[in-house]
Amino acid sequence: FPWAHLSAAAAAGQLGRPVEARTALEALARIHPALADARHARADWGLWLWDQELLDRLVIGVEKAQAL
Incomplete structure (x- = not known):
C-alpha cells in the first residue's frame, strides 16, 4: 500500500529521522516510484x-525526507 509508505516518509521527514525516511522512501520506490x-x-x-x-x-515532510 503506497500511501502508508508515503505517509511514513512525510512523518519521518518532519521529525528529522533519516533512517525511517530512507526506509519509507525505498519501500515507496519499489511499490510506486x-x-x-x-x-x-x-x-x-x-x-x-x-x-x-x-x-x-x-x-x-516528503521533501524533507528526500533531503535527509
Whole structure:
C-alpha cells in the first residue's frame, strides 16, 4: 500500500529521522516510484485531502525526507 509508505516518509521527514525516511522512501520506490516525487505526491494526495494546510505539511515532510 503506497500511501502508508508515503505517509511514513512525510512523518519521518518532519521529525528529522533519516533512517525511517530512507526506509519509507525505498519501500515507496519499489511499490510506486512516481509517488516518491513530491509534485506527484501532492497531485495524488490533493485528490483526497481538501485541507490545504495538511496537504502542504505532508508534502513538505516528503521533501524533507528526500533531503535527509
